[in-house]
Amino acid sequence: MRVPLTWLREYCDPPLDVRAIEQRLTLTGTKVEAIHRHGVPDVEGFVVGHVLDVQPHPDADRLRVCTVDLGAAQGEGPATIVCGAPNVATGQTVAVAQPGAVMPDGTKLERAKLRGVVSEGMILAENELEIGTGGEGILVLDELTLDAGPRRCGAVPRPGTPLADVLPIATDVLELEITPNRPDCLGVYGVARELHAATGATLAPEPWLADPGSAGSVDGAQVVVECPDLCPRFTARVFENVSIGPSPPWLKARLMAAGQRPINNVVDITNYAMLLTGQPLHAFDLDRVAGAKLTVRRARDGEQLQTLDGQARELDSEMVVIDDADGPTSIAGLMGGARSEVAPDTTRVLLEVATWDGPGIHRASWRLGLRSEASSRFEKGLQPEQCMHAQAVATRLMIDCCGAQPAAGTIDVAWEPAAPQVLRLREARVRAILGVPVAMQRQTEILRALDFAGEPAPDGLDVTVPPLRRDDVTREVDLIEEVARIDGVDRLPATLPARRGAAGMLTHAQRVRRAAEDAMAARGLHEIVGWSFAEPGLLDRLLLAGDHAMRNVVRLENPLSDTQSIMRPTLLGSLLDAAQHNVARNGPDIAIFESGTVYRATGAHDERAADEHHGLGVLVSGSLAPRSWRAAPAQADFFAVKALLTALLDQLHVDWSVQPRTWPFLHPGRSAVVLAGEQTLGFVGELHPLVAGAWDLQRTAAFAIDVGKLAAVAPEAIPFVAFPAVPSLRQDLAVILPDAVPAAQVIASARGAGGETLQDVSVFDVYAGEQVGEGRRSLALALSFRSADRTLTDEDVAPARERIVAALGELGGELRG
Amino acid sequence: MIERIAELRGQAEAEIAAAGSAEALQELRVRYLGRKAELPQMLRGVARLAPELRGAVGKAANQARQALDALIEQRSSQLGGEELHERLRADRVDVTLPGAPAQPVGRLHLLTTMRRELEDIFLGLGFTVMEGPEIESVHYNFDALNHSPTHPARARTDTFYIARPDLLAPSEPRPGQPPSPLAAEELVLRTHTSPMQVRAMEAHPPPLYVVIPGRVYRPDSDATHTPQFHQIEGLAVDEDITLADLKGTLLMFARAVFGDRRDVRLRPHFFPFTEPSVEVDVSCFHCAGSGFLRDGARCPLCKGEGWLEVLGAGEVDPNVYSHVPTSEANAPGYDPEKVQGFAWGMGVERIAMLKHGVPDLRLYYENDLRFLEQF
């Protein structure tokens, strides 16, 4: 909300500069988002002038050469000013910018030659001063324009008078963030009350205290409210003899500074009263209200209405319309109708000030796409008392600025004032919540400044909540907040909680996740963070069949776009996207991983609607290390990614294995399931070339595992295992086997046959080629034998070795040369 | 005779010191200590000397022989060392060539590093780390956090809803009517980590000190908003946890992340689930909180304010405790007259952005290696 500082100071004027005011408001909860300058940057050089003479310009039809008295201070007689405005005339009092003056847009005025005549300044129009929108003629300062409203200056000012003394040509404007719990601060006076509480400076009386109107029934107009639940209060006043015209300069200037465009005096008054009190108003031309009767009712579902902007809008029964005898005239709180709008010939005005249900307005505004200064105030939830604040302020101005006569009475429908709420504020509780005491006297003072009344009670205060705060302050803790924010939460000491029994530590699962991420980064992989969202087409690009379990995705009802409309069922999508992005920009070598959540729908009858698990995915393509001058780096393939998987799982002491298995998105001959016992941890494999190709990638390999399951099988504490003091005996064995026999089976077979002393078997070389024959390969096995009590000899292990050879023979193996 | 010994010794010492090779040394050894050399002959001739001379001459000759012997040994190993040294010097590599084979260097994502840094700070302050679901019920995301049934944050424009054809979910609660019972079954992508406040209190009795890192979602997308981002929620509930304790805890955080000389400032604000509510500013580390740089220019980081807004916080609203049912798991439960505490929510992206000067939030999710390699 924009609040011109000069306007604010009219109600509360602390001896502080704009920076200090900003600081106090911000630190008490009314955050100043920005400070703008409205009007001229500096009032220097702007003075009142008196037009002594007007002559035609010798060389230009549309220009005049004026002799203008700028006051004795000039000391050099009257100034010559060239002026192009059609309305300039001898005898006028005008606003003049002298050479050196800086205009609102930043241009500095210079003495200038206009078609051969030197002009010593400029006679100004109101738009040039940003105090109005009129630019067709110069601003004439007569008694009427100056004599109205709070800034009365009485007579026409003398030439040479600083212009700022008679017109609001410059003000700082505070842009405030008003939190949703404070609709009472959506008007200048509400902010003034905050400033009063925050600084202790005097607060002027409420501007609605002196109401020139009267209560009682009104002749000649009628209002019926059919839905009091959506319209807690509806007030209206009638004004006769209204003359529509421009508003006085001070009023236009205020609206301009507050960000509102002046229209005509009646509309400007409704805007001014709203900006001051926070309560929106609406003016009807009473002669255009058919039947002089308004009916407030729920709209019918599907009811069509043409609004002021020419659009046909469809309403529903949660929205409120205002009818006259000819049908709907406006949508309550949102938009008036053209039929009963105030026009230049209007003479009788009905001024509506109503309270609408806040959430209802919010919903209707959102549904219909209609937002305005009024709707944004209504939707926060205004209090019925505010209606008469706005009526009182507007009535005063209707009399002063439109020459109107208020008809007797005020229509006031459907409102019973509620008894004010009284809350106990315990002194001990204030201290308990804040951590420091606040003196009772100070508490009372703060609450009074905020319009609360406090009476002493045995353990604190009995506090009466003012009507405008009744929705926000309903409990003791809400009062504590009021005391705290004005006393200054910035002044609280910095203490630490007692932390009884609290010891910070990570869980096993959290440590496993960190260790897994660290293991991958330590092996040269970069971590990426992808989107949780994915596009439905991802499932097709991963070649998933229509009934594949991974197609059971969580879908968003209101995605930002179709490309972000499902929750990812796998980390592969974001890994592939990141790989594609980087291959295009940074070359073909990709080694990345992601540690993040994946999502699957579990169906309606499950207790949880979605299964979320934390996954770790790795994707490699191209070289796995930088090029080196001594050796060519390994290239990404099945075994390269399996080596990374091995490093990860061995680091975490997991007992694991793989078995061939296929996934639609993996190379059918180069993919496997990762197992820990019977538990499936995930997959490892080369990507299907069609999938890799869909992301513009060459040979690419990946694995993904479920980190939750990994944590479950990773031991928390590693027990010590004694190792013998004697060294083990190592032997190598090369065996030629049919290549259909998996290495894991060879090792398992050797292990089974080796007996107790065989500690370990591993494959350290693989050879296939002419020497071993078609369909066969040679595996070189490293055997490690160990005895707990003595050093073994070749003779000792000979029987075991024979058994192993025999067992391998059963697999079709024969010892190699 | 003794003079002769000294003369021989001096002469030999000088020649040994000057010997330039093993051969030269061997020649000197033969010359001075060989069978036919003068000194050994003197030693052998001691027996033939007058008894009063035998002691002194024998001793001097013996000492000279031993000294020369040792000197030759010393010089010999010295010469050997020099020779090895020369050989090794010749066996030289270009140490400025890169190490090989090159080891790839990988890094954690900045968001992970930042999240862990924050977790570790609060672990040190006695908080444990909890995580929770990202697909969350309306109950935990809004209702239990004291959002009114008509709170604007519930709107489709502000929250992602999960499409659930199995439920006849009403779109918007209607004004003046209680929310439909089905509304509580609606699922959303959590808009903050705060739903875990109630979940944590349901699972554990007080005192409770937890931080909850995690991914959250809001339908916004521009340079300062991404539809997904990360928060770290903090929650401390005990008998007597005050707003001053919140300030102290966040001061520790601010100094740990932004430097020892930082200060924090609480500003009153509004959140539905805290009361009193505050926004927390940290004094700007770029201009030491002055708002201006040394050259007088306005600080570009804090825009001359001297303070950087980093998070929202407050004392837990009593209404939130009333949404925590007492059970076996959390007995004796959370009675707002008996327990009190604070909560905060901070944005990981924003803190990393401030600390590392990342100009655009979207860089975090683009995953360009030129970004990833930097941190």
Ligand SMILES: [Zn+2]
């Ligand atoms: Zn700064």
